[in-house]
Amino acid sequence: MATSETLQSGVCPRCGSTEVYRNTESRGERIQLVVSSTLRFLLATYLCASCGHFEEHIPPDDLHNEKxxxxxxxxxxxxG
Ligand SMILES: [Zn+2]
Known part of the structure; x- marks a missing residue:
């Protein structure tokens, strides 16, 4: 996926707004994607405050977690 087509670019791909925010700091408040009882991703969530479009991304470190x-x-x- 090209960065320019996601909120990660800082521009909303749906409405073009730059009112894009991301949750990063507080680990405890991050949304988790549970894979199994012992495996989970901590998601980075991006939100367009203008139209409400949001995306969740797996942090690159976790993408390289083979387990x-x-x-x-x-x-x-x-x-597909
Ligand atoms: Zn938007």
Whole structure:
């Protein structure tokens, strides 16, 4: 996915607003994507305060976590 098509660019791909915010700091308040009882991602959430469009992204560090990715590939359905 090209960065320019996501809120990560700081510009909303839906409405063009730059009122884009991201939750990062407080670990305890981050949304978690539970993969199994012991494996989970902490999601980075991006929100456009103008139109309400939001996106959740897996932090790059977790994308390189082989255990997590292996579990996803085993238990989730591939799209397409
Ligand atoms: Zn927007």
């Amino acid at each position: 997590l990715i292996k579990k996803i590939k085993e238990s989730w359905h591939k799209v």
